[in-house]
Amino acid sequence: MKVWEYSMVQNILLISLCSLLCLIVYRIAFHPLRNIPGPFLAKLTGHWRNDRTWRGTWHDDILQLHERYGRVVRIAPNEVSVVDQNCIKTLYGHGQNAMKTNWYAVWDPPIPAPAFFPARDRKLHSFLRKRVSAAYSMTSILKYEEPIQGLLGLMIERLRLQAKAGNAINLGDWTGALAFDVVGVLGFGAPFEHLQNDAADVMEIRSSVLELFFWGQCMGHYWGQMKLLRNALTLKLMALAGIKDKIAGFQKWSAERVTARMAEKKDGVQHPDMLAHFVNMKAQNGEPASFPEVLVEALNLVGAGADTISIGMRSCVEYVCSRPDVYRKLQEEVDEFYMTNGSHTPITYLQTQQLPYLNAVVREALRLRPSIIGQLLRHTPEGGLVIDGKFIPANTPIGMSPLAQNRDKKVWGEDANEFKSERWLESEAKARQLESCNMTFGGNGPRMCVGRNIALVEIHKFLAQMIRAFEIEIVNKDQPYKMKTYWFSYQHDFMIKLKARSYSAV
Numbered sequence: 001m002k003v004w005e006y007s008m009v010q011n012i013l014l015i016s017l018c019s020l021l022c023l024i025v026y027r028i029a030f031h032p033l034r035n036i037p038g039p040f041l042a043k044l045t046g047h048w049r050n051d052r053t054w055r056g057t058w059h060d061d062i063l064q065l066h067e068r069y070g071r072v073v074r075i076a077p078n079e080v081s082v083v084d085q086n087c088i089k090t091l092y093g094h095g096q097n098a099m100k101t102n103w104y105a106v107w108d109p110p111i112p113a114p115a116f117f118p119a120r121d122r123k124l125h126s127f128l129r130k131r132v133s134a135a136y137s138m139t140s141i142l143k144y145e146e147p148i149q150g151l152l153g154l155m156i157e158r159l160r161l162q163a164k165a166g167n168a169i170n171l172g173d174w175t176g177a178l179a180f181d182v183v184g185v186l187g188f189g190a191p192f193e194h195l196q197n198d199a200a201d202v203m204e205i206r207s208s209v210l211e212l213f214f215w216g217q218c219m220g221h222y223w224g225q226m227k228l229l230r231n232a233l234t235l236k237l238m239a240l241a242g243i244k245d246k247i248a249g250f251q252k253w254s255a256e257r258v259t260a261r262m263a264e265k266k267d268g269v270q271h272p273d274m275l276a277h278f279v280n281m282k283a284q285n286g287e288p289a290s291f292p293e294v295l296v297e298a299l300n301l302v303g304a305g306a307d308t309i310s311i312g313m314r315s316c317v318e319y320v321c322s323r324p325d326v327y328r329k330l331q332e333e334v335d336e337f338y339m340t341n342g343s344h345t346p347i348t349y350l351q352t353q354q355l356p357y358l359n360a361v362v363r364e365a366l367r368l369r370p371s372i373i374g375q376l377l378r379h380t381p382e383g384g385l386v387i388d389g390k391f392i393p394a395n396t397p398i399g400m401s402p403l404a405q406n407r408d409k410k411v412w413g414e415d416a417n418e419f420k421s422e423r424w425l426e427s428e429a430k431a432r433q434l435e436s437c438n439m440t441f442g443g444n445g446p447r448m449c450v451g452r453n454i455a456l457v458e459i460h461k462f463l464a465q466m467i468r469a470f471e472i473e474i475v476n477k478d479q480p481y482k483m484k485t486y487w488f489s490y491q492h493d494f495m496i497k498l499k500a501r502s503y504s505a506v
Contacts, residue, residue: 027077032393038065038074046076046221053218056484059373062401071388076221079397081375083408084387085437087400091378092443098378101397106220110251113292115300116450127284129450132297135277138453142349144273145457147185149346151178152461154195156469163498168475171314171494173199175462176206179310180302182458186274187301188257208250209307210490217374217487251299258295274301304451307488308371309458314481314491315369316362316463319419321474321496326361326421331467333357338468347468352460360424362459363438367406368419370440372449374487375399402439403489411437471499 027043028034034043042048052061062081065073071083091098100120107118116128134140155178162169177194184192193202201207258279261271265279278297281289320327333355337347352358377399384394392398409416411434412423424431441449449455466472474480474496481494 031077033074033078033080033396036072036074036080036390036392037069042075043077046079049076049079050218050221053221053486056486058401058485059403059483059489062373062375062404063407066404072390072392075375076397079375079377079399080392081399081401081404082387083400083404085405085408085411087385087387087398088405088437088439088443090381090385091398091400092376092447097381098398101377101379103220103377103397106216109292109296109299111292111295113290113296115296117300117303124284131281132277132450135274136450136453138456140274140277141453141457144186145349148182148458149348149461151181151185151191151195152458152465153346156465158195158198159470159498160500163470163500166497168495168497170199171317171496172310172481172491173201175310175313176201176307178462179306179313179458180206182309182454183301183305186305186454187278187298188254189261189271189273189275190257203250203253205250205302206306208247209302210486212247212303213307213488214486251295254298255295258291258298262291262294301451304449305454307490308449308451309455311369311371311489311491312366312455312459313462314494315371316365316459317466317472317496318474318480318491318494319365319368320361320463320467321472322477322480323419326419327467327472330357330361330463334464334468347461347464349457349461352464355464356425357421358460358464360421362463363424363435364419364421366440366459367412367438368417369489370402370406371488372440372442373401373403373485373489375401376439376442376447400439402442405437405439408437469501471501473497473499 024044031043039048052058065075065081066083073081075081090096099122100118102120104118104120107115109115114124114128116125116132119125119128155174159169159174177199181191181193181195184190192205194200194206258275261275261279264271270276275294275298278289278294281293281297283289283293320330334347337351337355341351377397380392380394380396380398382394384396385392385398406412407416424434436444438444441452441455476495481491484490484492
């Protein structure tokens with residue numbers, strides 16, 4: 001190497017090193033967030049947060065962070081996590097001006113149609129959400145209760161066979177099969193037939209969605225995001241390497257179902273499901289919604305109404321079955337209802353609302369173990385925010401984890417980390433106050449989980465009918481399951497044993 005070439009390389013390295021040192025000094029000593037506490041490495045690089053994301057341990061990390069550093073924590077050079085009940089309305093409430101961050105771009109559909117979940121434009125989000133709100137309303141969901149009950153009844157019938165054989169079952173497989181079959185019926189007109197195949201992952205739909213959330217959560221903080229994974233070159237290399245693109249396969253199947261339904265619409269054929277609503281939507285220009293728009297909404301239903309519900313079912317089983325007093329009290333309430341009202345038909349959702357202890361148990365289980373644990377990211381509004389005495393400048397990425405907020409001792413008391421269903425039964429006023437601080441479904445504003453009503457119907461019916469039909473025992477009481485968090489909190493290998501009770505109605 002010539003002397004001048006060596007000198008140039010040396011200068012480039014020196015300049016790079018000096019630039020890096022200047023950046024480090026700036027982020028530690030001069031950055032607007034320099035006074036916000038947090039892990040030292042998190043102040044220097046976003047890789048600290050990304051590493052925890054890749055590991056799938058955010059359910060532990062976020063609680064430990066707020067326990068150690070307080071209510072406002074710097075989790076990346078330019079990102080803050082907060083626990084504060086007033087921020088629920090400020091960041092996620094009606095009429096607020098806290099805009100979504102670019103992290104949501106990772107969820108932009110790979111087809112030419114907008115989706116309301118990743119929509120950063122407030123007017124677009126409002127339009128997209130309003131045009132499907134009727135389909136997700138409780139009035140509409142209750143119209144679909146008969147097919148939901150049919151699938152729940154099928155699951156219990158199959159589980160009776162497992163109980164008779166003395167088999168331990170993986171609860172995650174069966175709740176996943178139920179939840180995905182339900183959204184199959186609602187969104188595509190037919191179940192995915194997971195229950196009919198003893199909870200097998202037919203078409204690998206469940207694993208496809210898990211894979212999607214893994215990559216989405218992990219890639220959202222990187223430049224280029226999913227474009228790195230979904231471009232033609234990457235897909236070609238994956239094919240050459242023998243890596244199966246399961247998500248593309250599911251999208252192809254979904255497209256075929258939507259195409260068939262839109263053809264039926266032209267022939268005047270109607271169906272009593274949510275897909276019928278999507279097919280009849282209007283675009284922003286008032287014209288009938290396009291094929292990509294209908295397809296996106298059907299796929300959204302799978303994302304909004306399957307894994308979240310399956311996780312919620314498992315959370316209820318975990319907290320009920322690990323507490324004998326709660327188990328017996330709940331079972332007695334359900335049994336008494338059946339004896340009073342006749343045991344010939346399964347309990348309906350509206351009937352479950354007559355059971356105060358059941359409702360308290362569901363609320364408490366979902367509070368302690370919400371399906372969504374990842375940060376719900378926004379930009380701080382104009383003028384910035386002061387939280388717990390700390391100023392956060394305008395346009396700073398800021399987020400709340402539903403898990404951390406749902407365990408805030410200022411709201412829930414010193415026993416915030418404990419399962420206490422009675423807290424919901426003290427008074428109606430107290431229950432309303434707690435619900436206003438409950439982040440299980442992402443708050444109570446326009447960004448609240450659109451699948452909330454589907455979740456409430458399925459989870460209440462599931463828990464009441466399971467505890468009526470079976471004696472349920474967790475196999476490994478010390479560690480019921482393994483958990484990985486990729487925005488959703490997935491409980492894996494949750495093994496239980498069932499003993500059928502001698503009641504005909506579930």
